[in-house]
Amino acid sequence: MQIRQARPHDHARVMAVINEWWGGRPVGAMLPRLFFEHFCDTSFAAERDGALAGFLAGFLSQSRPGEAYIHFVGVHPAVRGAGLGRMLYDAFFAAAAARGATVVRAVTAPVNRGSVEFHRRMGFRLEPGDLEVDGIPVTAGYDGRGNDRVRFVKSLPGPFPDVQ
Ligand SMILES: CC(C)(COP(=O)(O)OP(=O)(O)OC[C@H]1O[C@@H](n2cnc3c(N)ncnc32)[C@H](O)[C@@H]1OP(=O)(O)O)[C@@H](O)C(=O)NCCC(=O)NCCS
Numbered sequence: 001m002q003i004r005q006a007r008p009h010d011h012a013r014v015m016a017v018i019n020e021w022w023g024g025r026p027v028g029a030m031l032p033r034l035f036f037e038h039f040c041d042t043s044f045a046a047e048r049d050g051a052l053a054g055f056l057a058g059f060l061s062q063s064r065p066g067e068a069y070i071h072f073v074g075v076h077p078a079v080r081g082a083g084l085g086r087m088l089y090d091a092f093f094a095a096a097a098a099r100g101a102t103v104v105r106a107v108t109a110p111v112n113r114g115s116v117e118f119h120r121r122m123g124f125r126l127e128p129g130d131l132e133v134d135g136i137p138v139t140a141g142y143d144g145r146g147n148d149r150v151r152f153v154k155s156l157p158g159p160f161p162d163v164q
Contacts, residue, residue: 031057068092105154110138124153
């Protein structure tokens with residue numbers, strides 16, 4: 001498995017598989033090419049034998065210095081549960097920390113319980129919401145009416161972690 005920075009040509013490869021990887025949900029329109037043009041330094045593609053095995057699209061916030069944001073992560077269904085999602089997140093955490101980020105945020109749809117568990121395992125905590133759905137805090141209408149979201153936040157270790 002090879003993880004490298006994303007490139008513009010990766011967008012078409014991601015679009016070819018994204019809805020299938022999301023179990024048929026039509027999510028492709030939420031990941032326009034601009035992420036692969038303008039956020040290459042903090043976005044990644046994973047390949048095995050030249051085939052796309054996973055990807056991550058993320059960036060540093062312009063408006064909130066020190067914050068980074070993961071917009072999308074996807075792993076080929078055939079290789080899930082083997083640590084690739086964690087490897088992609090670790091690559092992002094390292095790239096974001098190297099560029100001064102100390103906080104990472106992400107959101108997901110409440111229906112995506114696999115994503116909620118994955119983010120918990122990656123060390124994110126769930127931010128308070130205004131609804132609770134099956135014990136999960138949900139922010140109603142976060143992305144517009146009908147588009148509720150679960151919001152995640154995680155601190156990154158600073159450049160000089162405390163020695164215990
Ligand atoms: C979410 C996703 C990226 C996880 O990728 P992955 O390669 O399977 O994840 P990993 O194998 O690295 O798992 C990392 C940890 O998360 C846990 N985890 C991953 N998916 C999980 C799930 N569906 N349910 C519960 N736990 C899960 C693993 O058990 C593992 O925990 P551990 O390290 O403590 O043992 C992948 O399932 C996926 O592409 N899903 C569809 C797209 C999606 O929903 N993306 C997220 C929203 S943008």
